[in-house]
Amino acid sequence: MEIKGSTKIAIVIGHPIKHSMSPIMHNRAFRHLGMDCSYIALDIKPEGIEHFIKGLRYTNILGVNVTIPHKTAVIPYLDELSEEAKVLKAVNTIKISEEKLTGYNTDVYGFEKCLEGLDVANASALLIGAGGAGKAVAYTLCKLNVKRLFITNRTEERAKQLIHFLTNLFGIDITFIPFDKLETLETMNILVNATPLGMEGIGEELNIPPSLIGKETVAIDLVYNPPKTEFLKIAESLGARTLNGIKMLVYQGAESFRIWTGIAPPVEVMEEAIKEYL
Ligand SMILES: NC(=O)c1ccc[n+]([C@@H]2O[C@H](COP(=O)([O-])OP(=O)(O)OC[C@H]3O[C@@H](n4cnc5c(N)ncnc54)[C@H](OP(=O)(O)O)[C@@H]3O)[C@@H](O)[C@H]2O)c1
Known part of the structure; x- marks a missing residue:
């Protein structure tokens, strides 16, 4: 050029x-x-x-x-x-x-395209991460009237701030769940990783209890490098549909x-x- x-x-x-x-x-x-x-x-x-x-x-x-x-x-x-x-x-x-x-x-638009074709209004969703990308993801899920939303984050206070912001905006009930209590949840329809866990060079993987993942699950990883993270590999092996971060990007x-x-x-x-x- x-x-x-x-x-x-x-x-x-x-x-x-x-x-x-x-x-x-x-x-x-x-x-x-x-x-x-x-x-x-x-x-x-x-x-x-x-x-x-x-x-x-x-x-x-x-x-x-x-x-x-x-x-x-x-x-x-x-x-x-x-x-x-x-x-x-x-x-x-x-x-x-x-x-x-x-x-x-335009992050909201990008994530909305990832949810295209999904019945979000009847879905239970778990968001992992409450940083900038997590906020755009949670906002999009609420905008599309997600039925049930759970948020987990390493720093509890940050997740609670996000929940407070969303509750004020949309008037819906969102639940904070500590990472070590995730196994108490049922199988989710939508799982979103909005942390860098699994990303090349980070050296740490995202580990979600297998009971949260089934054939009815769509597992979305905002990480795009590598294109297939361990999280997506495991989700795929449990019968979930998977999507990496390339589409949103x-x-x-x-x-x-x-x-x-x-x-x-x-x-x-x-x-x-x-x-x-x-
Ligand atoms: N595909 C796309 O288009 C797209 C767009 C935006 C972002 N992303 C990706 O999404 C990820 C998050 O980006 P961001 O902009 O939201 O970053 P950010 O604002 O810095 O937030 C990072 C989030 O990840 C959590 N986190 C970071 N390191 C962690 C660790 N070692 N263990 C557990 N949790 C950890 C943080 O938890 P704390 O609150 O405890 O710090 C926070 O919730 C990145 O990998 C980024 O590349 C992809």
């Missing part, structure tokens, strides 16, 4: 950022569609965020993705927020148009692409690029 004077640039910002998969899928999409655009990853230290975001409106940058640790820190410098970005207090996509900056959260990116360009994203091409890379 030749970068010329006319080339428009999209950027993902984070700290650190070198492991980001976003350049892989967006550059493949631009190339596939023959667009004069390119996507780069930029490491920005927290102390540089204010200057960077404030300056964006005066540039011809196509759009920005935001990842850890900046998803909340960028908010004070934006002009408008989408409903989901406002509620979750987390922005992963910035659109720049006519010197106006709008923040979006691709669809949140595809939605950013649509927001910036107004063009239907080539989702299959983006997914293929990630799979090839992994």
Whole structure:
């Protein structure tokens, strides 16, 4: 891809950022569609965020993705927020148009695509993890009227804060369950790992009591590297349907692409690029 004077640039910002998969899928999409655009990853230290975001409106940058640790820190410098970005207090996509900056959260859309075809309203679900991704997952499940939601997390207080936030927002009953009490639960319809356990380089696996997993279970791991974690291998061996984090990753990116360009994203091409890379 030749970068010329006319080339428009999209950027993902984070700290650190070198492991980001976003350049892989967006550059493949631009190339596939023959667009004069390119996507780069930029490491920005927290102390540089204010200057960077404030300056964006005066540039011809196509759009920005935001990842850890900046998803909340960028908010004070934006002009408008989408409903989901406002509620979750987390922005992963910035659109720049006519010197106006709008923040979006496309993680919710990405996870909603993972639940497509599932009868969420009649499902019992267990979420493992209550960080940024866990919050988007829990919000999506509640938005889709999940029948019963359990949340477990290493730090109990963080899970309880998330439950408080969701209960206020949706008025539904959500239960905190300590990790060492998981075996008291029945078989779940939906299990979601929103922790880095099982991820390459972490060296620790997620171990869920087998009694929670059956043929009626859909096990979703937000981890995508490796594509099949031990958690997914075990779930598969117990008859569950499984889904790794690639789908969420691709669809949140595809939605950013649509927001910036107004063009239907080539989702299959983006997914293929990630799979090839992994
Ligand atoms: N597929 C996708 O599109 C996608 C999108 C977003 C995130 N993710 C993945 O989801 C995972 C979580 O991301 P995040 O943004 O939510 O991170 P985060 O905000 O830092 O939250 C991390 C969560 O994992 C828990 N955790 C971390 N290390 C743990 C350990 N050793 N044992 C038990 N629990 C542990 C944390 O528990 P504490 O509260 O106790 O610290 C917290 O609940 C990452 O692997 C990330 O790559 C995937």
